[in-house]
Amino acid sequence: MARISFSCLCPATWHFTVPSVSLCLRQRLALLSLLLGVCILLLVAITNLWHWKVDSRDRQFERYLARFRALEATDTKNPALSYGVVVDCGSSGSRVFVYFWPPHNKNPHDLLDIRQMRDHANEPVVKKIKPGISTVAKTPEKASEYMKPLLSFAAAYVPKAKHKETPLYILCTAGMRLLPECTWGQGARNAGPRGAKEGLAFWRVYAWIGINFVLGRFDHEEGEARAKDAPLVRKRTVGILDMGGASLQIAYEVPIPTTFSSPQQEEAAKSLLADFNLGCDVQHTKHVYRVYVNTFLGFGGNIARQRYEELLLNRTFASNRLRGEHMGANPEMPVLDPCLPSGLEDVVDKGSQTLHIRGQGDWQSCGEQLHPLLTGENSSQVTLSNAYQAPIDFMNSEFYGFSEFFYCTDDVLRLGGRYHRPTFAQAAQDYCSLSWSVLTQRFRDKLYSSHADLHRVKYQCFKSAWMHQVLHEGFHFPRDYSGLRTAQLVYDREVQWTLGAILYKTRFLPLRDIHQEGIRQPHSSWLHLSFVYNHYLFFACILVVTLAIGLYLLRLHRIHHQQLHAEPLDLLWLSEVVPLSAQEQGS
Missing domain, CATH: 3.30.420.150 (Exopolyphosphatase. Domain 2)
Structure with a gap:
């Protein structure tokens, strides 16, 4: 009797033997279809794995190129770019910074890719004026006139079509801390729609945000991009130490929750721990951070x-x-x-x-x-x-x-x-x-x-x-x-605290793009699932098909076994019937 044998040389050899004569045309087609299905699933899995690895390398290469593109002149003719302006009002003078960013990638776990604008000479777009804004403390109605050179400078670089949608943030640090609250509050109202009070206490956190953003510490680990509701792994953030001539600063992330040895220590920590969410959705906690920040006046080098x-x-x-x-x-x-x-x-x-x-x-x-x-x-x-x-x-x-x-x-x-x-x-x-x-x-x-x-x-x-x-x-x-x-530079560029400020201020802007994308393509989100998520489905299908083949072969084996037991009975019946017929013929 002809046999079909499947061997798997693992620790032992397993043989599945089925009678070829017992397979009808329909059974053969079913078996071939199952084998073909397994081959197709394996091919799809291997293809997806290869594409996923290529995409991973492409993402790494794109991030590598982004470091160099950040040093190139900004293409202001690109209508897809958005812009933002930050004014840093300091004690000795004020500076204006112009930033830009491409459209958001629609991933709610990713931040805006904000970069500092550069002119045709590849120089950062920044302008400084002297003296500081504290000079108009007694005449707050002149704050707008004080800001005019800075805002005119920024307006010349931002395309006119983008002026209405470009956010402006006026943040003050040392220059305003020397003034009473009633004074700088009036100045902030005359300077623009966004005041400076928050910047007085938060600018050190902005510096921490800017450094970690440039270092890519707010990105997720390669291979961890999953479905929207799947867990993501955060990268470890870095702490910063900064010693100037007059003061010393330190900032680093601390775990949540934070334990304290006494109520007095907990009270002292309230003004030194900053809790914030950089994500665009307050329901998502992937970008929730608690940062310890402290400044020690008189501990600078000079x-x-x-x-x-x-x-x-x-x-x-x-x-x-x-x-x-x-x-x-x-x-x-x-x-x-x-x-x-x-x-x-x-x-x-x-x-x-x-x-x-x-x-x-x-x-x-x-x-x-x-x-x-x-x-x-x-x-x-x-x-x-x-x-x-x-x-x-x-x-x-x-x-x-x-x-x-x-x-x-x-x-x-x-x-x-x-x-x-x-x-x-x-x-x-x-x-x-x-x-x-x-x-x-x-x-x-x-x-x-x-x-x-x-x-x-x-x-x-x-x-x-x-x-x-x-x-x-x-x-x-x-x-x-x-x-x-x-270090003095990060990836060959100086990182200002204003970068962290605009990252924090614009954190909700991606919600608009994500909402529009959801309306335009409500049923296409599955196309964005990565292989890291889909490979479970492929392997599950392969397992089901393999089990089906195994059960089918087992069924054929049982049928064959029953046929083998039935043959001796047929022979016994024939041996008894044939002699009886001969005697009947003799009589």
Whole structure:
């Protein structure tokens, strides 16, 4: 009897044997149809997998190209582009920024792709005027006249057809904080429809939003694009450290909910924790963030140096009174300063008091001398030691350090980028140990960064020690922490806090496009499902068809088994019938 055998060489060999003669034409067609269906499903699954991988690579390539397109001139002839204008009213002056974005991709989990506008020379469209808006505090009716040059500048770049639909945001930070609320409130009403009160307290969060947006940390992981109601995986956001000349800022995401050790700590944290949703739908929580933000006035590099000089002067004069000495009174008896290069002579003036100092170039001792500046001279002062700081998961975190964090590591030490404490500490110590004459000669030979000036060369020893103390003693970053990167630019561009501001302000705009898309194509949403979601359906179909084939073969096997048992009975019946017939014929 002919047999059809299927073998699967796994740990064992399985054989399914069916009689070929027992298959009628209809059964053969059914079996062939099942096999063909399995082949088609496998082909579709493989094809979808290949297309999904290609689409994934295309998305990555598009994001890579977007970094370069952001540096190109903006195509203002493109009617699909939308625009937005942000005015930053600062203490020394005001600036206007023009942004643009293409149509939203209709995915409610994605943010608008907002970029800063660039002119034909590929330069950012920005204009600054002086003085600050605080100059019109006593005459708020002149606020509109003050804003006119900025708004005229922006209007010249935004296409006229887009003027009516272009949002304008006037946000003020330091310039208005110096004024009473009644004064800046009147100025905001005269300046435009959107006031500045929110910007006074929220601009540090805007900076955090802008940095993470440019870094792509608000995008979802590749391969996680699913149906609208399926779970998405958020990328880990980065924290930011920014040390200027006068103040120090820190901002990073903290988990929700946040635990507190006492009611007093919870009360102190209320003004330092910001909760917000960047998503276009308040029902979606994929872009809900809680960010800890804090600013420490007087902890910037330049002000910290002034505080240190005052501390050095007060200590010296107190010691002189006790000992009857005159240290620092003249250049012949200078006070040794471990935070200045060896051999450098300087003078500290405080009112009528003068202190002569000479650099010692001892980086380790300098760090020890700076410790009192972290704790403060009195208990009422807000310092790094007594301010509330939300917990940081140092094993699973990443930070970017800007301004002084970058200058200290890169301008003369050339160690910008990934921060490695042992390397930085050794380089800073070696720099401080060099004599002032050697350092100035290297500066004249242009061995340092083009951004480094003589002021940097002079105070690099102090500022590197201060940065180190703030990071490891103030914020308690572990000494083996490897998640800090110092930078001046992000993807070759400077990121302003105004980018984060317009991202937050325009977060609801995609709802219009999503709603219009839903009306225009109410039944085509399944076309946008990715293979990550559909492959379950393909494999389920393959499983069903395979089970059907197995059951069909099992049924044929049983039929064949029944036929084999029926054959001996037929032979027995024939053997009994034939002799009986012979006897009957003989009689």
